Amino acid sequence: MNDNAVKIYDTTLRDGTQGEGISFSVTDKLLIAEKLDAFGVDYIEGGFPGSNPRDITFFAEAQKLKLKHAKLAAFGSTRRAGAKADEDPQLRTLLDSGMPVMTLVGKTWDLHVTEIIRTTLEENLAMIEDSVRYLVAQGREVIYDAEHFFDGYRADPDYAIRTLAAAMRGGASNLTLCDTNGGSMVNDFQTIVQQVVAEFGGDKVGVHCHNDCGLGVALSLAGVAAGAGLVQGTANGYGERTGNANLMTIMPSLFLKMGKTAPCAANLGELRELSLYFDELANLRPDTKAPYVGTSAFAHKGGLHANAAQKVKSSYEHIDPALVGNRTRVLVSDMAGRSSVAMKARELGLELDEKGDGMKRLIEELKELEFQGYEFEAADASLKLLIARSLGQTRDYFEVVSYRVMVEHHGADLTAEATVKVKVNGETVHTVAECVGPVGALDKALRQALDGAYPQLREMELRDYKVRILESGLGANSRTRVLIESGDGGEIWGTVGVSDNIINASWEALQDAVNYKLVQTESR
Template sequence: MNTTEVKIYDTTLRDGTQGEGISFSVTDKLLIAERLDAFGVDYIEGGFPGSNPRDITFFAEAKKLKLKHAKLAAFGATRRAGVKASADAQLATLLDSGMPVMTIVGKTWDLHVTEILRTTLEENLAMIEDSVRYLVSQGREVIYDAEHFFDGYRSDPDYAFKTLAAALRGGASNLTLCDTNGGSLVNDFQDIVTKAVAEFGGDKVGVHTHNDSGLGVALALAGVAGGATLVQGTANGYGERTGNANLITVLPSLFLKMGKTAHCAANLKQLRELSLYFDELANLRPDTKMPYVGASAFAHKGGLHANAAQKVKSSYEHIDPALVGNHTRVLVSDMAGRSSVAMKARELGIEIDEKGPEIKKLIEELKELEFTGYEFEAADASLKLLISGSLGQSKSFFEVENYRVIVEHHGGQLFAEATVKVTVNGESHHTVAEATGPVSALDKALRSALSAAYPRLSEMKLLDYKVRILENGLGANARTRVLIESADADHVWGTVGVSDNIIEASWEALCDAVTYKLTQIEA
């Protein structure tokens, strides 16, 4: 193997699903396997055959997949003490999965051998070697996961190395050193990996790390720096306890920072899309703070930063965000300067003269609005409407004459009735709508009033509704900020409203959401 090349082993479908709140259907797992193959990972660990009906079904269906590059791996353990490998039911289940790769975990910590397995150190070595040799004899590639390797090494380094040697004698293609408890620190971890590489060769050593100390990614990179040539991890860092090494962060660090390469390196521009795909299937909101691919990863808020990034992007961006499928964002707030506002306007498709008088007035208005509680970081649509209005470029699609909403508790149930009266092209429209909540009722009534003039509003739907109390200690009288997220088939946009009255704040955000959709229709 080329010394700069690493193999990427994804264990999202097994280790990742052990994370709290992570669950994939059989269909999800098959889709993920195909997506990971298309991205170019080398190994995809599918789960533990026989452990549950979902994994049994997955492996039965996975045999039908036509993967172009990745090898599917089934996960299991070494044979039981005192049982021949050929007679071990669990190893037979692994073979029955039909997968080309078997990943088996074995004990390397003497404490686990004597206190958990309750067998002898010599028998454990035989269990490892026999299991690997038997699976290899059946035409399978075997990757050996050395469980608790770093704890085992610290307890008895000679014995920890003997377990690796046993797996290698059996014919294992890779010896993956697992920091199972996630408690290692970087320097010690790298030193141990370096010693294993010196003993067994870098083409034989891999690493599997957890994030219990917040170092999952750092440890994986340290392992490669120590000579390991296979990295195990999960998409978005899913995994038990605090998660596994996040491959979405590991990969660009390997390729862009460390000069390493892998088959999937050519597809790095798909990384953000891949991360979002996993969150979508897991029904999780994407982590905006995730390195490289998060929405905030290349976001600039301070005027000084935005100004510098405008002149020389690398001055405040450690890589070109396009390399990982991301992009620069400018956040407008009360810290904004002319450069920030001008850059943000251009990002929203509005040209504005950075040195013109309009921008000074706009900045003053933005700062006043932020002082009163508005926040536009998650409300680009409201911000675009505000900028367009300040430049005299906005269009009035409708005028609100009045609205009313009534909430009634009747017969053990809640009902909300909203009445909206608007003027469109000089014609008055008066509509009533019912829903379980007041905001939903207002939304239905407003769109009903506008539907005749703007039928394409039916394409739009509300995705999310968030309320933030802005002043502590005032209770129900506090000023409220409402953020609404809306979408159609092509776009997602956010709008904001602020008021002492939560209904008024919601109405403002709703009107902005509808107005933004109408501007997109006319664009």
């Protein structure tokens, strides 16, 4: 085995789904398997065959997949105490799944052997060896997951090693050491892995870590540094309790920092897309601060940082963002200087004279707006409109004459009615619309009023709505900031509004959302 080669084992479809709020349909799981295969991971663990109707159906359908590289694995445990491997129903279910790889979990901590499954230490060794040998004899590759290995090793290192030796005698291709409780510290973990590697060889050793101490990624990397040739983890760190080791952080660290190689290393430029794909199927909002793949991973807010990054990217970026499919972002705030505003304008497709008087006026306006409570970090669309107006590069698509919102509670029903009057191409248009909430009613009425002149607004929808109270000490009179996320199927954009009145703040953000859509359509 190449000393720098490492195998990537994804357990999102099994261990990841044990995380709170994570659930994938059969179709989702099949799509994920194909996506992971295309990315180049080596193993995809599909779940427990026979444990529930969803996994039963998945394994039946998975046999029809035409994967190009990855091997699908079914997960189960060793035979029961006192039983024969060839008569054990769970091992039979594993075989019936049709998967080429069986990942078998067994006990390595004497506490679990005597107190949890309540058998003898020798019988546990026989359970491991018999089970592995039986599955290997049926033509399956077996990966042995040594559950609670690090706890077991600390309690009785000799017995923990004997459990691994039993799996090896049975014919296991890999011994994955599991930090099941997620409680290990890096130095201790690395020392133990080194000792196991010295005993069995790095190509036979893997690591499986949890994030209970916030060290899941660090432990996984330490395990590979200690010689382990396989690393398990989940997409975006999904998993039970605080999650599993995050493969979206592990993989670029292995390939870009540690010089390791794997088939998926060639596809690292698709990593951010892969991360977002999982969040989309899991119906989760992406973690903006996720290392490597988060939208904030290469975002610069301070003017000094932005200026330095503009001159020498590596001055404030530890890698080229494009290597993981990400990009540099400049955040404009009251800390912004000329360089950062100019960089942000270019990012938005606009050119500003960094030394011109217009730049000075724009920065002063930005800082005043930030002082009032506007925030443009999540509202690029509002910022682009502001810069475009300062350059005289946008026009008024409509003029607001008036608007009004009423909320009626009638019996069990709650209805909001919005009335909007605007001038479009010299003509006054007056519309009324209803919705459950006032913002939805305003959005609907405004777009109805503009529909005749701008039918492209039919593509647009309000996707998310956030409210922030800026001066909580003033109670109901507090200043309010509203952030709105809109989309049209091809692009997503954010807009912002600030006012003492939450409806007016929402109206500002809605107007910007509509104007941005019209600007983008016109520019195309």
